[in-house]
Structure formats: C-alpha cells, structure tokens
Amino acid sequence: xxxTIEVIGLRKRYGRTLALDGMSFTVLPGxxxxxVGPNGAGKSTTMRVILGLDTADEGSALIGGRPYRSLRAxxxxxxxLLDAAALQPSRxxxxxxxxLAHSQGLGARRVDEVIDQVGLGAVAxxxxxxxxxxxxxxxxxxxxxxxxxxxxxxxxxxxxxxPEGIVWIRxxxxxxxAEGRAxxxxxxxxxxxxxxxxxxxxxxxxxxxxxxxxxxxxxAASDGRVTLxxxxxxxxxxxxxxxxxxxxxxxxxxxxxxxxxxxxIVALLGANDVPFSxxxxxxxxxxxxxxxxxxxxxxxxxxxxxDETATS
Amino acid sequence: MRRELHAxxxxxxxxxxxxxxxxxxxxLTAAASAAVxxxxxxxxxxxxxxxxxxxxxxxxxxxAAVAVLxxxxxxxxxxxxxxxxxFAAVPRRGRVLAAKAAVLTGLTLAAGxxxxxxxxxxxxxxxxxxxxxxxxxxxxxxxxDGPTLRAAAGTVLYLALIALLSLGAATVxxxxxxxxxxxxxxxxxxxxxxxxxxxxxxxxxLWQAAPANxxxxxxxxxxxxxxxxxxxxxxxxxxxxxxxxxxxxxxxxxIxxxxx
Numbered sequence: 290x291x292x293t294i295e296v297i298g299l300r301k302r303y304g305r306t307l308a309l310d311g312m313s314f315t316v317l318p319g320x321x322x323x324x325v326g327p328n329g330a331g332k333s334t335t336m337r338v339i340l341g342l343d344t345a346d347e348g349s350a351l352i353g354g355r356p357y358r359s360l361r362a363x364x365x366x367x368x369x370l371l372d373a374a375a376l377q378p379s380r381x382x383x384x385x386x387x388x389l390a391h392s393q394g395l396g397a398r399r400v401d402e403v404i405d406q407v408g409l410g411a412v413a414x415x416x417x418x419x420x421x422x423x424x425x426x427x428x429x430x431x432x433x434x435x436x437x438x439x440x441x442x443x444x445x446x447x448x449x450x451x452p453e454g455i456v457w458i459r460x461x462x463x464x465x466x467a468e469g470r471a472x473x474x475x476x477x478x479x480x481x482x483x484x485x486x487x488x489x490x491x492x493x494x495x496x497x498x499x500x501x502x503x504x505x506x507x508x509a510a511s512d513g514r515v516t517l518x519x520x521x522x523x524x525x526x527x528x529x530x531x532x533x534x535x536x537x538x539x540x541x542x543x544x545x546x547x548x549x550x551x552x553x554i555v556a557l558l559g560a561n562d563v564p565f566s567x568x569x570x571x572x573x574x575x576x577x578x579x580x581x582x583x584x585x586x587x588x589x590x591x592x593x594x595x596d597e598t599a600t601s
Numbered sequence: 602m603r604r605e606l607h608a609x610x611x612x613x614x615x616x617x618x619x620x621x622x623x624x625x626x627x628x629l630t631a632a633a634s635a636a637v638x639x640x641x642x643x644x645x646x647x648x649x650x651x652x653x654x655x656x657x658x659x660x661x662x663x664x665a666a667v668a669v670l671x672x673x674x675x676x677x678x679x680x681x682x683x684x685x686x687x688f689a690a691v692p693r694r695g696r697v698l699a700a701k702a703a704v705l706t707g708l709t710l711a712a713g714x715x716x717x718x719x720x721x722x723x724x725x726x727x728x729x730x731x732x733x734x735x736x737x738x739x740x741x742x743x744x745x746d747g748p749t750l751r752a753a754a755g756t757v758l759y760l761a762l763i764a765l766l767s768l769g770a771a772t773v774x775x776x777x778x779x780x781x782x783x784x785x786x787x788x789x790x791x792x793x794x795x796x797x798x799x800x801x802x803x804x805x806x807l808w809q810a811a812p813a814n815x816x817x818x819x820x821x822x823x824x825x826x827x828x829x830x831x832x833x834x835x836x837x838x839x840x841x842x843x844x845x846x847x848x849x850x851x852x853x854x855x856i857x858x859x860x861x
Contacts, residue, residue: 341692342685342859358692362604369689375682377616384615392608392690432686 292318292439292471294367298348299338301331301495308334309345310495316473318439321466323486323503324475327583330492332475333371336444340369352440362393368433370443373425378418382409382428385417386435393436403431408457422449430458441465442473447481459485479579493583503575510578511571515546515554518567528561529554605691605700613674613704622670626712626760627719630663634720635727643732643739652733653752653822656724656742660756660817663716664763668784671705671767676777685859694854698772702847705764713760717753748822755819755836762839763788766812769846773853787842788813805829812842 294316301309309331316322324332337343339350341357352360352367360366376385386400404413407427412420417428426449433441441462447455462485466472476482482489482503489506491499499506519525519542526536526544534554535547546554551570558565573581613619637658641650678684691697721742728741742749766787771780791811798804808814809830818828818835825831830838 337685337859340685340689342688344856344858360692363692364690371685371689372682375686377677377681377683379617380612380615384611388608388611388615389686389690391611392604392687394604 292469293351293353294339294440294442294471294473295351295354296335296339296348297350299335299345299350300347301334301338301343301345307495309338309348312348312492312496314490314497314500316440316471316490317488318471319466319469320487321462321472321474321485322488322490323482324473324490324492325479325482325579326477326492326498328477330477330583331495332477332492333444335492336369336371336442336473336475339442340367340371342371362436364389364393364432364436364438366436366438367440367442368436368438369441370426370429370433370446372444373422373429373449376417376425376428379416381414382417382420382431383413385428386431389432389435395435399435403434406434407431423451423454426450426454426458430461439469440471440473444475445477446474447476455481479575483575491579491582498582506578506582507573507575510573510581512573513547513550514571515549515551516567516569516571517544517546517554517565518542519544519558519563519565521563521565524561524563525558525565528557528563532557602696602700605696606703608691609697609700609704613708616673616677618673618677619670619708622666622673623708623712625666626663626670626709627716629666630659630713630716631719631723632659633662634659635723638724638727639731641728641731643737645732647737648732648739649823650733650739651821651823652724652728652739653742653746653749654820656728657717657720657752657756657820659720660716660760660820661813663713664760664788664813665785667709667713667760667764668767668788669781670709671764672771672777672780672784674701674705674771675768676771676775676780679775680777688859695851698768698847698851698854702765702768705768706761709761709764710757713757716760717756721749721753746822751832752820752822755832756817759816759819759836759839762816762836762843763812765843766839766846769843769848769850772850773846787811809835809838812839815839 296312296314299309299312312331312335326332334343338345339357357363383400383404386403387397390396390400404410407430409424409427409431412424420428426446430446433443446458450458462472462474474486486503488502490497517525522542522544529536529546529549532549534549537545539545551568555568634656637655641655678687687697688694721744725741733739733741744750744753767784770784774780774783792813795804795807798807815830815835816839818830819832821828821832
C-alpha cells in the first residue's frame with residue numbers, strides 16, 4: 290500500500306463549536322510531518338477522524354487511499370498514539386500490548402520485540418497504572434509500533450518526556466521516516482518540531498494555515514532586514530541609499546538596511562572602502578514564523594484591558 | 602471474528618476483577634441458596650413449597666455479580682478511555698460488542714453452572730434436616746426430576762441473559778455507576794413495582810414484563826398455572842430484554858463518536 294494520509298476538506302461541529310473547518314493536507318512517506326497549531330486548532334480532532342473514532346460532518350480521511358474503518362488489521366497499516374493514558378491501569382504493560390497484538394492476529398513474540406524497542410523490558414510485567422507519564426508515552430509508542438505499520442501518527446508524543454526521552458523519540462521518528470514510513474506528529478509547541486520535522490502543516494481554527502517545508506516557513510517569515518555594524522555610519526548610509534536601500538539608524542554604530550541582500554551590501558561597502566564589522570541578515574526563528582501565522586488563530590489570548598487587538 | 606474473540610478473551614483474562622467476580626457469582630449464589638434452604642421448614646402437617654425454587658433462590662444474589670462483571674467489561678473501558686484504543690484496533694465496533702458478548706456468555710454459563718450445581722447440592726444437604734424428606738412426600742430437589750432440571754438449566758441461561766442485558770445497557774450508558782444503577786433497578790426495583798399496583802390486570806402485565814420476575818419463572822416447578830407467565834415464555838421475556846439492550850448498543854456504537 291501507499292503509505293500516505295490524505296485529509297480532504299474535513300468539517301466537524303461539536304454543538305456550537307466548529308472544531309474542523311475544511312481541514313485538508315497530505316502526509317507523504319519518507320519524512321516526518323509536523324502538525325502544529327495552538328490548542329483548539331483541531332489537531333486531535335483531525336487525528337480522531339483519521340482513526341474513525343469520530344465521524345466528520347463533511348470531507349474524508351484516507352489511509353493509503355482507503356478509509357480507516359475499511360482496513361482489515363488497521364494497526365498493521367497505521368500505528369497511532371492519541372492518549373497515553375487510554376489504558377486500563379490494573380493491567381500490566383505486557384498484557385495491554387498482548388490483547389492489542391491478538392486483535393491484529395499477532396503473537397506474544399512481537400509484543401516482546403516492541404517492549405525491548407521502547408526500553409520497557411524491566412517494567413513490562415508491572416501494572417501500567419503505576420507508570421510515570423514518560424513510561425506511558427513509551428508504552429503508547431510500543432502499541433503504535435506493534436503492527437510494524439507504514440504510517441505512524443502521534444498526538445503530542447513529547448508531552449511529559451524528560452530530555453533524554455525527547456532525544457530518543459526524535460531519533461526514533463526520524464529513523465522510522467528514513468525507512469520510508471509516513472510519520473505525522475502533532476504539537477502545540479513549534480520548538481519541539483525543530484530538528485524533528487521535515488515538513489510542517491500549521492493548523493489554526495480548524496483549518497490549515499500553512500503547508501510548507503521547515504525552511505520555506507522560515508524564509509516566508511523573514512522580511513529581508515539586514516543589520517549592519519560600522520564605524521563609518523554616514524559613509525555607509527550614503528553608499529547604500531545610492532544603491533536604492535532604505536536605511537534606518539539603530540544606534541551609534543548599527544544600521545538596519547531594507548531592500549538589499551546581505552551579499553550585495555558587502556560588495557557595495559567593499560567597493561567603496563567603507564569599513565564594517567558585521568553584516569547579518571535577519572532570519573525569523575521557527576517560533577516567530579509560527580506566531581506570525583497563527584496570530585489570528587489563537588483562541589484564548591491575553592488581552593490588555595481596553596485594547597481589543599493586543600497580542601500576547 | 603477469531604481475532605476479535607482472542608483479543609477480548611485476553612482482555613478479560615488479564616483484568617484482575619474477572620476471577621474475583623466469577624468467584625462471587627458462585628459464592629453469592631450458593632451461599633444465599635443455602636441460607637434460604639436453612640430458614641424454611643416443612644412442618645409435620647405438610648407444606649406447599651417449591652423445593653427447586655427454594656434451592657435456587659440464591660441466584661437473586663449471584664445475578665448482581667454477573668451484572669457487575671458485564672457492566673465493567675465495557676464501561677471499564679469507557680471510564681479509562683481505553684475504548685478509543687479498542688475501536689482503533691477493531692474499527693468494526695459491532696464485532697467488538699459481539700466478541701464481548703460471546704466471552705461474557707461463556708464465562709457466565711461456566712460460573713452459573715457451578716453456582717447452580719453448588720446450590721442444588723446445598724439444598725439437598727440442608728433441606729432434609731428441615732423436614733423435606735422423600736418419606737414425608739417432600740423430597741429435596743433432584744436433577745433427575747425433569748422440571749427441576751429445567752429450573753436448574755434455565756437458571757444458568759437466565760444468568761447469561763442478565764450478562765447480555767447488562768452489557769447492552771452499559772454500552773448504551775457508558776458510565777459504570779449509571780449502568781450499574783440502571784441494571785440493579787431493573788433487577789431489584791422493577792420486581793417490586795407490581796406489589797404496589799392495585800389493578801390486577803396492570804399488576805399481571807408489569808410482572809410479565811419485568812426481566813427478573815418473568816425470567817425467574819423458569820425456576821418454578823409447582824403450581825405452574827398460578828404463574829402470570831409460563832417458565833420458558835418468562836425466560837423469553839428476559840431474552841427480549843437482552844436482545845433489545847444489545848440492539849440499542851449496536852445502533853449507538855454505529856452512530857456515536859467514541860468519547861470516554
């Protein structure tokens with residue numbers, strides 16, 4: 290099968306809340322797709338619809354071209370971690386994985402393999418109810434890996450993990466994508482996507498506000514500002530203005546230049562023998578790019594008294 | 602269906618409550634039956650008791666454990682959120698319901714059989730001491746007697762139907778406490794309602810409709826003509842309750858979003 294997730298025009302209303310408002314994107318194999326957006330953007334609902342747990346009012350979600358509910362042994366096609374707490378606390382970790390394995394026609398050997406893969410070997414026969422959040426996340430990931438699926442979908446998998454766990458999951462997901470699997474990972478924190486995702490789907494208010502590569506998103510948010518540090522401010526200003534740039538003075542030896550690329554500025558200053566100590570093109574951080582995109586999509590935001598449009 | 606059955610069996614087997622509740626079915630039924638047998642007596646002047654019904658009376662207590670077992674099989678999953686994991690693994694939700702019903706029915710039939718045999722044994726040991734002897738014309742219950750065998754086997758089937766009724770109700774209601782309350786209401790409060798009704802026609806109708814009253818008509822071996830409903834017809838009423846609960850559960854599973 291083709292390891293893809295296709296989400297096509299999903300619409301879903303819970304009472305008066307419009308949870309999904311035309312959500313559409315495709316998750317391709319061989320890369321980690323980050324699914325980011327503020328809380329309430331519709332990420333979890335989208336994942337629930339993909340898994341056939343919730344029914345959309347409109348639109349469809351397909352796994353390798355087929356609706357989830359039509360899959361014969363679904364965990365062999367899609368491994369999902371939605372809620373790490375979604376297990377019965379009195380059952381041992383191994384027995385939890387065992388009934389899941391049996392539901393897919395898999396045996397105890399596969400259970401022991403994934404237990405080792407996520408590093409829960411020492412506690413596999415302990416009750417899952419006594420697990421820390423990080424251990425439950427690992428158990429949830431073991432369940433997702435159980436069917437060796439070509440598609441993986443994880444909702445906030447980094448939540449509750451310690452730094453070592455975060456590094457581990459980052460490496461695991463990148464390795465799974467490198468094997469040619471389609472990996473969709475959600476988070477409400479863009480910083481978690483740094484060094485993890487290749488591609489980003491940014492959601493806000495139930496729809497996609499950006500569907501782009503990580504590099505593309507940063508480039509789009511960067512506005513072409515260049516910071517120039519020089520001891521010869523008047524000369525520099527004159528040279529750059531002649532070349533058509535707009536120049537603003539920041540302080541005694543720092544200028545902000547608009548409308549010229551950094552390479553061009555270096556060439557111009559060099560040709561006119563203007564000394565400078567630093568030329569830095571401004572690049573937005575992933576976080577800034579994200580804030581820019583989702584500014585209108587944040588549902589709950591601190592508002593200064595008397596200022597309806599204030600941003601936090 | 603094999604995978605679904607295997608998964609549900611593994612779940613049930615590894616839930617710590619299962620063994621306790623199955624033991625409770627046996628112990629509660631046998632102990633209550635023995636207690637009832639110990640309190641009745643047949644005086645020298647003769648008596649008019651239905652010894653089969655007396656000997657199986659403990660099922661009134663044992664059915665509570667059956668109901669709890671069945672309610673927890675599904676609402677335990679809703680309460681913890683595991684139901685989402687279950688339906689992600691088996692998106693054909695009707696199959697999950699069918700597999701749960703099959704496993705519960707099997708376990709209840711097994712535990713119910715042991716419970717009923719223990720009850721009959723207890724009655725056979727206790728009743729003769731209270732004046733129920735073959736010599737006086739009031740032999741204690743014996744499974745070689747046709748109507749008594751029907752009462753005993755029917756009681757086992759009755760327990761299985763209570764399990765299915767409880768499973769259906771819990772799937773509809775999702776919450777453990779609500780489901781247990783509703784099922785206990787059906788089993789213990791509804792049978793009292795006919796006693797509060799003056800109109801004989803309506804009283805008879807309510808008696809015939811209550812699953813515990815009608816279903817346990819299967820235990821009656823004497824004065825069958827005085828019963829508002831026949832033994833097998835009564836068990837049929839209990840079966841109709843179970844079928845209706847399961848049908849409602851199946852319909853709601855199809856249309857409802859999976860929310861814990």
